[in-house]
Amino acid sequence: MAQPTILVAEKLGAGGVSMLEEGSKVEIALGMTPAELLERVSQVDALIIRSGTQVTREVFEAAKGRLKVVGRAGVGIDNVDLAAASEHGCLVVNAPTANTVAAAEHAISLITSLARHVAAADASMKAGRWERNKLVGVSVAGKTLSVFGFGKVGAEVAKRARGLGMTVLTHDPYVTEERARAQGAKLVTFDEALAAGDFLSLHMPLLPSTRHVFNDAAFAKCKKGARLVNVARGAVVDDEAL
Incomplete structure (x- = not known):
């Protein structure tokens, strides 16, 4: 079975990246424009963000069903279109006790x-x-x-x-x-x-x-x-x- 591909869109601690790399292919692309995110999202299975990345309905549509998880490294998820995530079968998770x-x-x-x-x-x-x-x-x-x-x-x-x-x-x-x-x-x-x-x-x-x-x-x-x-x-x- 092929390893899942995880796109890290915002800064993540080295320890966290190392954990992800144990079972996945990790791509790090910091500071992407909205257009760049739309271009890449159909090539990954998971997306990790903080508060600076807007995961809109257009992002889920551009993923064409491949994106299965959006992970928020933090608490708030108001920058993710939750309704669109549900419609496209994508799980949205956060880290409620992180900070x-x-x-x-x-x-x-x-x-x-x-x-x-x-x-x-x-x-x-x-x-x-x-x-x-x-x-x-x-x-x-x-x-x-x-x-x-x-x-x-x-x-x-x-x-x-x-x-x-x-x-x-x-x-x-x-x-x-x-x-x-x-x-x-x-x-x-x-x-x-x-x-x-x-x-x-x-x-x-x-x-x-x-x-x-x-x-x-x-x-x-x-x-x-x-x-x-x-x-x-x-x-x-x-x-x-x-």
């Missing part, structure tokens, strides 16, 4: 940076100014963190926020009160989370129902001076409203 801790730590870093104006203070110092009193910021201890999206990353953020002395609320339509409570968070409505949060941390997937869900109406319900960290997809926030 859970890294994403949670990144969110906490952004929260504390916002609280203490780290970026602004850095820019001020580089400009030759010393604005200590202006950039003192606030303590996160005793503040309320509203976590929107309580999957793996959101739950890890909640765990770390509690360690910093924060009260954690969460809104997620797919999470039970018991699961939230087990992670030390209180499950509330979307509006309640907006109104109570001193800090808002976003971790929901990008879906038709979540696109621009943080809009003028949502921001009008927030506390004055609330701070927002988006570790989800950019399009969940309406930038103009923000």
Whole structure:
């Protein structure tokens, strides 16, 4: 039986490539244009991507039935046309725990940076100014963190926020009160989370129902001076409203 051919379209660790090469023919083509991907996809059995490659309906049609697996080296799969994948008998898989801790730590870093104006203070110092009193910021201890999206990353953020002395609320339509409570968070409505949060941390997937869900109406319900960290997809926030 011939070995399957795997096309790696975005950077993958050397260890991962070595594992693939044990039982497959691996072709690495980084930085392909959409046209180049369309040209090559009918020659491979599997495609590995990250977030930069758009696997559209046209890609599945160009594969002519040969492409059987699209592997996302990461969590989000909003850059893959899932309906087209199903229609063409192609399995789409991701790595849901690959960067859970890294994403949670990144969110906490952004929260504390916002609280203490780290970026602004850095820019001020580089400009030759010393604005200590202006950039003192606030303590996160005793503040309320509203976590929107309580999957793996959101739950890890909640765990770390509690360690910093924060009260954690969460809104997620797919999470039970018991699961939230087990992670030390209180499950509330979307509006309640907006109104109570001193800090808002976003971790929901990008879906038709979540696109621009943080809009003028949502921001009008927030506390004055609330701070927002988006570790989800950019399009969940309406930038103009923000």
